[in-house]
Amino acid sequence: MNQTYLISNESSYAHALPTVCNLAAPGGVYIGVGVDQNFTGMAAVGASYGFIVDNRPPNRWLHSLFKACFELAPSPSAYLSVLMGRPAPSSLLPGADMAEMLATYFARTQFDPIFFEEQSARIRDCITRYEKNLSSETWNTFHAMHSxxxxxxxxxxxxxxxxxxxxxxxPTYRDLMPAVDRTGRRWHFLNREEDYLWVKNMQRRNKIVAVTGDMTGKKTLSRLAEFIREKQKIVSTVYVSNIEETLFRENRFEAYVANLRRLPIDKTTTIIRSVVNDPEHTHPAALPGHLFVTVTQRLKRFLTLYEKGAYSTYRDVTMLDYRV
Incomplete structure (x- = not known):
């Protein structure tokens, strides 16, 4: 199977979280794209709901796999054990750095094919309870991802x-787990049991939903906006990775902005964007060793600048009014 997009390649994701957390009130709604880096963001801002919008159909199945792992695993170490097909450590040192300790343990623990097949069967049992009438092709996709x-x-x-x-x-998963923000703090959802349990509880209550859709489409964000208003919630965070670059290049940026306008937001709602660390056009906030620089902007400010015609190029989007 093509392994593309099973994990993030944004080791700088955590760089945005201190700014976002300073603004976001707990209980807001998190909207993002991509894979499990979103769990870190949801836990950080204390999200009540999390929606993953991605136009790649396999991404929905990947999130179903993650959901099953959360259901089966009471702790961060158990989660990695189920996902990675390796037995969990028998004990953990109290007060130890969780992400670093787990990364070290699982990096030196060999793949166990029998254990893996046992976990694969457990995952299938879980998925069967909330995904009905799946084709053999889809089950093969699940198994290939887990493999x-x-x-x-x-x-x-x-x-x-x-x-x-x-x-x-x-970056590998080994690199991403202990990744830090600009002050040296670790944010990965597996680093603190409280963060892991926050996301696990969201999953248990079906508060995290992966949607196959498009940020520029006429239905996806419109329906999410309607749902969020019905729940009397506010969007606290919109994480878009680097999709804006593609949308700008394909002349779909206007539709994207129109959809963002539909969301229920307030003055604290923050957009998180990742910018490719291109050596020919280095971003002022870029740090060495990262494929991306991750920055933030208040969403209302972004919409205001767009209305004023401030964004003639994609570089304008990444350079004007950014925060780290």
Whole structure:
């Protein structure tokens, strides 16, 4: 199977979280794209709901796999055990750095095919309870995704067809777990049991929903906006990774902005965007060793600047009014 997009390649994601958390009130709604980096954001802002919008159909199945792992795992170590097909540690040192400790343990724990198949069967039983009438092709997709995590372990990365881009290595799961913000704090949802349990509880109550849709489409964000208003909630965070670059290039940026306007927001709602760390057009906030620089902007400010015609190029989007 093509392993692309099973994990994030944004080791800088945590850089945005201190700013976002300073603004976001707990209980808001988190909207994002991509894979499990969103769990870190949901826990950080204390989200009441989390919606993952992605136009790649397999992304929905990937999130169903994650949901099953949360259901089966009472702790961060158990979660990695189920996902990676490796037995969990028998005990953890009290007060130890969870992400670093788990990364070290699972990096040196060998893949166990019998254990993996046992976990795969448990995952299938879970998924069967909330995904009905799945085709054999879809089950093969689940098994292939799970196999990639198990076979590669913490060495899994976004791409296996290349090791680096302009001298910057693609991060592995081993790199992402202990990744820090600009002050040295770790935010990964597996680093603190409280954060893990927050996301697990959201999953248990079906508060995290992966949607196959498009940020520029006429239905997806419109329906989400209607649902959020019905729940009398406010969107606290919109994480868009680097999709704006593609939308700008394909002349779909206007539709994207129109959809963002439909969301119930307030003055604290924050957009998180990731900008490719292009050596030819280095962003002032870029740090060495990261494929991306991750920055924030208040969403109302973004919409105001757009209405004033401030964004003639994608670089304008990334450079004007950003915060780290």
């Amino acid at each position: 990639c995590f198990a076979y590669h372990g913490l060495d899994i990365k976004t791409r296996f067809d290349m090791d680096e881009w302009h001298g910057i290595k693609y």
